Amino acid sequence: MDIALIGIVFLAFVVSGGVKGAVGFGMPTVAVALLSTAFGVREAIPLVALPSLVANIWQIDFGKGLLPLLRRFWSLNVAIAAGIWLGTYFMTAIDADWLSTGLGTLLVLYGILGIKTLRVQFGRTAERYLSPVMGALSGIVAGLSGSIIVPLVFYLQALSLGRDEFVRAVSVALLTAAGFWTAALASEGLLTWHHALISLAALIPASLGQWGGSRLRRRMDQDRFRTWIFIAMLLMGANLLRKGLLPLLGL
Numbered sequence: 001m002d003i004a005l006i007g008i009v010f011l012a013f014v015v016s017g018g019v020k021g022a023v024g025f026g027m028p029t030v031a032v033a034l035l036s037t038a039f040g041v042r043e044a045i046p047l048v049a050l051p052s053l054v055a056n057i058w059q060i061d062f063g064k065g066l067l068p069l070l071r072r073f074w075s076l077n078v079a080i081a082a083g084i085w086l087g088t089y090f091m092t093a094i095d096a097d098w099l100s101t102g103l104g105t106l107l108v109l110y111g112i113l114g115i116k117t118l119r120v121q122f123g124r125t126a127e128r129y130l131s132p133v134m135g136a137l138s139g140i141v142a143g144l145s146g147s148i149i150v151p152l153v154f155y156l157q158a159l160s161l162g163r164d165e166f167v168r169a170v171s172v173a174l175l176t177a178a179g180f181w182t183a184a185l186a187s188e189g190l191l192t193w194h195h196a197l198i199s200l201a202a203l204i205p206a207s208l209g210q211w212g213g214s215r216l217r218r219r220m221d222q223d224r225f226r227t228w229i230f231i232a233m234l235l236m237g238a239n240l241l242r243k244g245l246l247p248l249l250g251l
Contacts (some may be wrong), residue, residue, distance in 0.1 A: 008038045009198065010205045013051055017206035019229060020055050020212025025170055028178075028227065029147040036243075041099040042091065046191045049182040050199040051206035056140060056175040058170075058210065069168050076107060079135030080148070081180040085116040085145020088184035094144070100244030103145040106237075107201040107237025111148050114230030121156050130155065139177065143184060144187045148177045198226070 012034035020027040030049045035044035070077075090098065108174075121132060134155040142148035156169050185191035191199075 009047070009202060010211055013117075013202045013205040014209040014212075015200055016048075017051070017161025017209025017212035018209075018216065019054065019209075020059070020206075020213075021210035022217045023213075023229060024059065024167055025149060025153060025174060026233075027055050027210075028142075028237075029107065029110070029149050029233070032103065032146040032239060033208075033233075034104070036100065036240060040096045041145070042096055042241075045091070046185050046195040047148055047165075047199050047202060049178070049185055050196065051202045053178040053182055054203055055206060055210055056171060058207075060171040061177055064169060068173070068249065069165065073131060073169055073172065076131040077137040077176040079132040080139040080142075080152075080173060080177050082186045083136040083141075084143040084177060084180045085139075085141020085184045085187075087140035088181070088188055089143070089189070090140075090152060091144045092188050092190065097244045097247045099145065100240045101248065102244075103147060104237045104240030104242075104244055106141065106145055106147050106150050107233045107240065108148075109239060110130055111232075113150075113228045114233070115227060121160055121231060122155075127159060135173075138173075139180075140148070142177050146181075148174065177201060 012031050015034060016027045016029075016031035019030050032044045033049045035047060041045075076234070094102075101147065134151055138148050138150075138152035140153075141150065152173055153170060156173070157167060161169060182191065
């Protein structure tokens with residue numbers, strides 16, 4: 001790997017770690033989007049596995065409020081695990097241009113929904129039926145693209161959880177996703193020793209970024225910062241759409 005590629009990898013994980021530290025999620029999404037400027041989406045996805053797993057272990061709160069959330073969202077997390085295995089399997093068979101187009105579409109959707117601050121609410125009765133469906137859908141999307149944000153985070157926001165409950169629920173879901181995603185990538189032969197070594201080295205810039213992002217979170221206006229994150233997601237998604245659609249259209 002030449003010095004330019006090393007610089008891109010370092011920058012991608014510093015930035016994605018910073019987003020993770022600042023808003024609590026988004027590391028795989030941002031990292032894959034940035035790494036895809038130098039690698040294909042399929043090549044970029046395995047590099048994110050270990051930093052994502054470690055970042056979510058670091059973030060999770062193992063306090064006394066964790067067990068009730070595990071009971072409440074067990075079907076969501078089981079479905080996420082199953083969906084990720086399925087999505088990762090399909091990812092190996094899909095053309096790289098379609099993967100770029102799919103990830104670009106997700107990022108554009110994520111950016112638009114975030115900027116518009118769309119709010120939908122579900123009650124506890126609906127949650128019983130929606131959790132396994134949304135978990136499976138989120139897992140499949142994560143396995144295909146490396147991004148579990150859509151629809152997982154928007155679904156949890158729609159449950160009107162308290163701030164601490166929301167952060168814990170997201171953390172548990174992301175940790176579940178990261179663990180099973182790493183195992184699924186290895187099972188499909190996508191997480192090779194070469195990828196694992198790069199991913200292991202990426203823990204350093206990712207940790208630096210997460211530490212910096214957590215400090216930034218205490219100083220910046222959260223709403224303004226999140227808006228800029230969503231705008232950046234939209235722009236990265238538009239670039240991935242361009243890269244994926246032009247070859248598919250023969251341009």
